[in-house]
Amino acid sequence: MVSEIYLTRLLATKGTLQKFVDDLFETIFSTAHRGSALPLAIKYMFDFLDDQALQHGISDPDVVHTWKSNR
Structure with a gap:
């Protein structure tokens, strides 16, 4: 039962952080703002x-x- 609580917390944390991580990599590697x-x-x-x-x-x-x- 304890592992199920940790799994739920882990998935919730991953869902929260995923957008920030995606935005970070988009900012670092994007060419949209720099043209070519x-x-x-x-x-x-x-x-x-x-x-x-x-x-x-x-x-x-x-x-x-x-x-x-x-x-």
Whole structure:
């Protein structure tokens, strides 16, 4: 009986938080407000990969492209 109470609370909490989590990811990864520009999270990740390639002396563009494609 105790586990049923916790399950009910868990499902209620999940239902409450789901909209906030969905809105967060929509804000982070949406392109609706930026037109055709990349979402900032993806832009920063791609810039980080470019910086890492320069820092480690990787000059092959195929390697950097593969990194970005696999992310």
